Amino acid sequence: MAKIHNLGFPRIGANRELKFALEAFWNQQNTKQELLETASLLQQQNLQLHQNLDFAQIGDFSLYDHVLDTSFLFGNVPERFSHSKGDNLENYFQVARGGAQDNCGCNAAAGEMTKWFDTNYHYIVPEFNAKTSFSLHPENLLTQVRLTRSQGFDVKPVIIGPITYLFLGKSTDKTNPLDLLDSLLPQYANLLDILAKNGVEWVQIDEPALVTELSAEWKIAYKYAYQYLYERKVKLLLTTYFGELADNFDLVCKLPVDGVHIDAIRAKEEVYPLANALTHEQILSVGIIDGRNVWKTDLRAALDFLQPLVQSKDKYLWIAPSCSMIHCPVDLGNETTFDPELNSWLAFAVQKLQELNTLGTAINFSEHKVAKELVENQTCITARSASTRSKNTKVRNAIALIQPDWLERSANYQERIKLQKEFLNLPLLPTTTIGSFPQTDEIRQLRTAFKKGDITANEYQQAIKQQIQFCITQQEILGLDVLVHGEAERNDMVEYFGECLEGIATSKFGWVQSYGSRCVKPPIIYGDVLRDKAITVEWTRYAQTLTKKPVKGMLTGPVTILNWSFVRDDQSRADTCKQIALAIRDEVLDLEKAGTDIIQIDEAALREGLPLKRSEWQSYLDWAIEGFKISANSVKDTTQIHTHMCYSEFNDIIQAIAQMDADVITIETSRSDMVLLNAFDEFAYPNDIGPGVYDIHSPNIPDEASIISLIESAAKRIPKERLWINPDCGLKTRKWDEVTPALHIMVAAAKSLRQNTAFA
Numbered sequence: 205m206a207k208i209h210n211l212g213f214p215r216i217g218a219n220r221e222l223k224f225a226l227e228a229f230w231n232q233q234n235t236k237q238e239l240l241e242t243a244s245l246l247q248q249q250n251l252q253l254h255q256n257l258d259f260a261q262i263g264d265f266s267l268y269d270h271v272l273d274t275s276f277l278f279g280n281v282p283e284r285f286s287h288s289k290g291d292n293l294e295n296y297f298q299v300a301r302g303g304a305q306d307n308c309g310c311n312a313a314a315g316e317m318t319k320w321f322d323t324n325y326h327y328i329v330p331e332f333n334a335k336t337s338f339s340l341h342p343e344n345l346l347t348q349v350r351l352t353r354s355q356g357f358d359v360k361p362v363i364i365g366p367i368t369y370l371f372l373g374k375s376t377d378k379t380n381p382l383d384l385l386d387s388l389l390p391q392y393a394n395l396l397d398i399l400a401k402n403g404v405e406w407v408q409i410d411e412p413a414l415v416t417e418l419s420a421e422w423k424i425a426y427k428y429a430y431q432y433l434y435e436r437k438v439k440l441l442l443t444t445y446f447g448e449l450a451d452n453f454d455l456v457c458k459l460p461v462d463g464v465h466i467d468a469i470r471a472k473e474e475v476y477p478l479a480n481a482l483t484h485e486q487i488l489s490v491g492i493i494d495g496r497n498v499w500k501t502d503l504r505a506a507l508d509f510l511q512p513l514v515q516s517k518d519k520y521l522w523i524a525p526s527c528s529m530i531h532c533p534v535d536l537g538n539e540t541t542f543d544p545e546l547n548s549w550l551a552f553a554v555q556k557l558q559e560l561n562t563l564g565t566a567i568n569f570s571e572h573k574v575a576k577e578l579v580e581n582q583t584c585i586t587a588r589s590a591s592t593r594s595k596n597t598k599v600r601n602a603i604a605l606i607q608p609d610w611l612e613r614s615a616n617y618q619e620r621i622k623l624q625k626e627f628l629n630l631p632l633l634p635t636t637t638i639g640s641f642p643q644t645d646e647i648r649q650l651r652t653a654f655k656k657g658d659i660t661a662n663e664y665q666q667a668i669k670q671q672i673q674f675c676i677t678q679q680e681i682l683g684l685d686v687l688v689h690g691e692a693e694r695n696d697m698v699e700y701f702g703e704c705l706e707g708i709a710t711s712k713f714g715w716v717q718s719y720g721s722r723c724v725k726p727p728i729i730y731g732d733v734l735r736d737k738a739i740t741v742e743w744t745r746y747a748q749t750l751t752k753k754p755v756k757g758m759l760t761g762p763v764t765i766l767n768w769s770f771v772r773d774d775q776s777r778a779d780t781c782k783q784i785a786l787a788i789r790d791e792v793l794d795l796e797k798a799g800t801d802i803i804q805i806d807e808a809a810l811r812e813g814l815p816l817k818r819s820e821w822q823s824y825l826d827w828a829i830e831g832f833k834i835s836a837n838s839v840k841d842t843t844q845i846h847t848h849m850c851y852s853e854f855n856d857i858i859q860a861i862a863q864m865d866a867d868v869i870t871i872e873t874s875r876s877d878m879v880l881l882n883a884f885d886e887f888a889y890p891n892d893i894g895p896g897v898y899d900i901h902s903p904n905i906p907d908e909a910s911i912i913s914l915i916e917s918a919a920k921r922i923p924k925e926r927l928w929i930n931p932d933c934g935l936k937t938r939k940w941d942e943v944t945p946a947l948h949i950m951v952a953a954a955k956s957l958r959q960n961t962a963f964a
């Protein structure tokens with residue numbers, strides 16, 4: 205009998221119940237009690253969905269972030285929060301969101317946030333330094349163990365493994381995180397023993413760092429750590445996901461654990477070799493259902509793939525999704541707007557659990573028992589591959605006609621920028637913003653009313669135009685130099701383009717947690733991508749009629765649309781990227797025709813999309829950069845192309861960024877005190893740069909002196925003639941009463957430097 209199990213389930217709720225409960229709690233609109241009740245209800249609902257599995261996992265639920273939970277589990281709370289007067293939960297949210305008073309009475313900065321491997325999920329980065337010590341706080345986990353066991357489930361706690369935990373953290377001094385291993389391991393050992401005492405047999409210990417390229421010291425640390433944890437009273441299932449083990453394959457095979465989970469979607473070729481390399485009694489857990497995408501599993505193909513393992517591993521075979529399903533929307537059953545054909549191609553988390561059950565029954569009992577499910581599944585799979593819906597001749601012909609000279613601007617940057625400066629007549633240190641202005645409740649409610657049919661398209665458009673007008677007026681008053689329309693018409697920078705392009709579907713409830721209470725609805729790219737009509741031109745044109753200052757056209761780039769969507773699995777990402785690039789190119793050229801002189805193409809996810817293994821970077825960068833160039837570089841020399849990237853660290857890809865040849869790039873630098881600009885300086889990056897001068901993720905209003913000092917510090921690295929002044933990122937998550945004073949101060953700082961003869 206093979207066991208079936210899950211690695212993790214979405215916690216946000218099918219209707220984002222957790223998001224609303226959290227935000228109400230933070231706004232003091234509900235009590236801690238109410239928040240915890242919602243959380244416990246969601247956990248109960250999730251538990252019921254796991255009834256037919258061999259285990260119910262716990263520890264995958266989190267009120268904010270599972271990495272932050274791990275930091276609290278091991279007592280690793282940054283020192284600046286140690287004076288917090290609140291209870292444990294308040295303290296937890298302070299680390300997540302900032303705001304508590306630190307030792308000197310200042311607002312303590314939130315823990316840094318960064319993306320979880322190559323997903324669009326963001327975690328709170330553990331902080332380490334020479335003084336870091338660990339202590340065990342397993343109470344929450346134990347409560348879950350007891351509660352779940354009392355309902356008759358076999359409980360499998362999920363914890364992040366010690367090496368991945370250290371790997372994900374950052375040192376705030378020069379301490380090597382691995383130096384902390386000796387003090388961390390006894391706490392893990394304690395935890396495992398306590399879990400054993402509470403009736404736990406198996407613990408899932410997540411070590412996704414094993415799919416990255418590890419240096420010798422990290423490999424040694426793996427051996428050391430698992431030797432240390434060897435022969436505890438619980439059994440360990442070492443879970444790897446998001447890619448191949450590659451160089452770490454032998455290492456994993458030799459670790460003294462009771463079982464290994466492998467991602468059979470992304471590391472399919474390694475599954476049989478792993479089966480052969482493990483001892484017969486070691487569990488092999490095969491992640492056969494894609495936890496990162498929304499396509500229905502080909503159950504026949506899965507069964508055929510598993511069959512030899514069923515024979516050879518017998519009861520030592522387990523079956524699971526490839527990774528935790530937190531990266532998947534919750535329930536396809538809630539969707540009402542997909543047509544039946546598309547709907548029949550899809551599976552969200554709830555449906556993936558059903559697929560898992562079907563596979564389990566087929567393997568453990570007989571295929572007869574699930575004959576109906578298997579036939580239905582096969583019908584959908586065959587129909588999808590035969591469908592003409594995913595192929596569009598118009599798109600394929602257009603791709604064949606791409607000319608090499610579309611990828612390069614006619615004149616080089618030096619010549620272009622001269623023309624643009626004359627044409628646009630901008631001052632030294634031009635001020636601008638990254639695109640979005642506050643997405644107020646009013647704007648969201650408008651959109652919801654429009655989508656529900658409570659207001660007409662015309663009423664909606666008029667109302668959005670009023671928002672644009674308000675936004676332009678505010679920017680005029682603030683004295684910004686290059687304006688934006690504010691993106692009020694967009695629910696999200698990626699979803700919006702998904703809604704407007706052919707070959708891409710958007711869901712109604714397909715929410716996926718991005719960080720904390722913030723969610724996204726990644727579009728579903730199911731076919732060839734076509735832009736059959738202009739998307740942003742009318743909004744931009746309208747905004748430009750309201751002002752004499754230039755209004756930047758605002759687009760999301762092809763790589764970012766690709767990386768933040770669910771992507772079709774029947775053609776390469778590179779090919780899909782090229783199709784989106786053509787669609788964006790058409791939009792760029794239409795904007796230009798409509799008189800837009802500055803066009804920004806956001807590539808926030810370009811760097812984020814780098815493969816986990818460095819050896820795969822170049823081939824990704826080749827097609828990603830090509831995609832950007834196709835979309836951007838066919839414009840006239842006088843048209844100024846901007847791009848924006850958040851999430852820092854450009855050192856290792858600066859050459860690729862230079863190849864994009866955007867006239868201006870705006871980046872996130874304020875939190876690093878402009879140190880990130882060193883990459884641009886050392887590489888002698890030639891084009892204009894707008895290093896973010898204040899952090900939009902914080903509600904704090906920056907002060908003028910600190911902005912001036914950041915600009916001066918930037919000017920030491922980049923000639924001032926090439927500097928732009930802007931915030932770090934878009935302002936959509938902020939409130940107007942935060943944005944107005946902050947931008948006022950930013951503009952004042954730029955003006956004061958222009959007048960300062962020592963500077964200008």
Ligand SMILES: Nc1nc2c(c(=O)[nH]1)N[C@@H](CNc1ccc(C(=O)N[C@@H](CCC(=O)N[C@@H](CCC(=O)N[C@@H](CCC(=O)O)C(=O)O)C(=O)O)C(=O)O)cc1)CN2
Pocket residue numbers: 324643647648649651652694695696697698699718719721722723724725768937
């Ligand atoms: N795709 C994507 N990935 C990204 C980013 C990004 O901007 N986009 N930024 C980075 C950080 N991630 C972020 C992710 C989400 C949000 C965010 O603000 N999300 C919003 C949802 C945005 C959205 O789709 N809004 C809908 C609103 C839907 C809604 O909530 N409507 C209410 C209606 C309001 C009412 O009637 O009261 C409801 O349905 O209940 C819209 O504007 O149309 C949220 O969670 O709150 C911010 C940053 C990295 N990854």
Ligand code: MET
Pocket residue numbers: 638639640697758806808848850933934935936
């Ligand atoms: C995550 S990058 C955001 C870019 C977008 N133009 C905005 O201002 O919101």
Ligand SMILES: [Zn+2]
Pocket residue numbers: 638808848849850932933934
């Ligand atoms: Zn950004």
